[in-house]
Amino acid sequence: MKPDPLRSLLKNRRAAIEPETHGLTRPTGQGRRAAGLSQHQVDQLTDRAINTYQRLESGNYPNPPLDYLRDIAHLFGMNEHEWIALHRYARGEDPPGPLNPESGYHVAGAWRHAVTGMTEMAYLTDASWNVLVANELCAGLFPRGDVPDNTMRWMLLNREARHVLTDWDTAWAPLVLPQLRVALATREDDTLRAIERDVLNDPDTCRLYAEKGVYVHPDGDQRPLHHTLLGPGWVTMCSAEPDGSPGARLMVLLFHPGPRQPRPRTSLRA
Numbered sequence: 001m002k003p004d005p006l007r008s009l010l011k012n013r014r015a016a017i018e019p020e021t022h023g024l025t026r027p028t029g030q031g032r033r034a035a036g037l038s039q040h041q042v043d044q045l046t047d048r049a050i051n052t053y054q055r056l057e058s059g060n061y062p063n064p065p066l067d068y069l070r071d072i073a074h075l076f077g078m079n080e081h082e083w084i085a086l087h088r089y090a091r092g093e094d095p096p097g098p099l100n101p102e103s104g105y106h107v108a109g110a111w112r113h114a115v116t117g118m119t120e121m122a123y124l125t126d127a128s129w130n131v132l133v134a135n136e137l138c139a140g141l142f143p144r145g146d147v148p149d150n151t152m153r154w155m156l157l158n159r160e161a162r163h164v165l166t167d168w169d170t171a172w173a174p175l176v177l178p179q180l181r182v183a184l185a186t187r188e189d190d191t192l193r194a195i196e197r198d199v200l201n202d203p204d205t206c207r208l209y210a211e212k213g214v215y216v217h218p219d220g221d222q223r224p225l226h227h228t229l230l231g232p233g234w235v236t237m238c239s240a241e242p243d244g245s246p247g248a249r250l251m252v253l254l255f256h257p258g259p260r261q262p263r264p265r266t267s268l269r270a
Contacts, residue, residue: 104247127247166224
């Protein structure tokens with residue numbers, strides 16, 4: 001726990017909440033004149049014992065429960081950046097999921113220009129793997145030049161994908177299916193739940209899904225690929241997440257035509 005930044009974050013957000021908006025009154029006469037909710041009022045509104053919040057704000061509450069931090073974040077109207085900071089300061093770790101269930105389903109519009117301006121195949125999806133934007137180079141990867149509406153569904157259930165994604169049953173599906181499982185473990189998503197149902201009804205994906213791999217992300221992977229326009233080759237995958245949209249993802253695909261040339265995994269370091 002980091003008490004000083006935690007205290008600063010909580011005091012500033014608490015001061016911005018008017019008691020009257022929650023049916024409470026500001027103390028009058030002798031006593032407290034500070035802006036915003038009192039610490040005691042926070043305990044009232046979160047239905048916690050007296051001094052629970054005082055312990056949190058002062059840094060004397062090691063490893064506070066996740067549900068309590070979520071209650072505080074909702075009460076204080078925190079955004080996703082503040083939610084991550086609160087979790088890191090109070091528990092020394094990232095939160096297990098977004099604060100707002102809608103986070104990850106909308107991304108800042110500037111990303112359209114960023115993606116379409118890239119000189120490698122690139123696309124951006126929301127938390128359901130729905131494609132928000134893809135550049136023209138990416139469109140050339142797919143048969144007929146049509147970028148699929150949902151990349152998760154396409155990779156797992158589209159028959160054409162099993163030709164484009166070379167060695168689909170060993171190099172692709174076993175690594176994509178765990179991502180579906182992890183996503184559903186962190187949020188309830190109707191689109192992904194529907195994909196899971198279809199996966200379970202498909203004999204090939206159902207068998208692979210039952211193996212319960214723990215693969216989480218493809219960043220840095222090299223996989224075989226049959227590009228619709230460029231023919232067989234390999235693709236190196238780069239993935240990233242927009243900071244303001246947990247669950248959304250940017251994918252950049254670096255295509256290498258011809259037989260695979262082993263490329264050592266390298267890292268950038270200042």
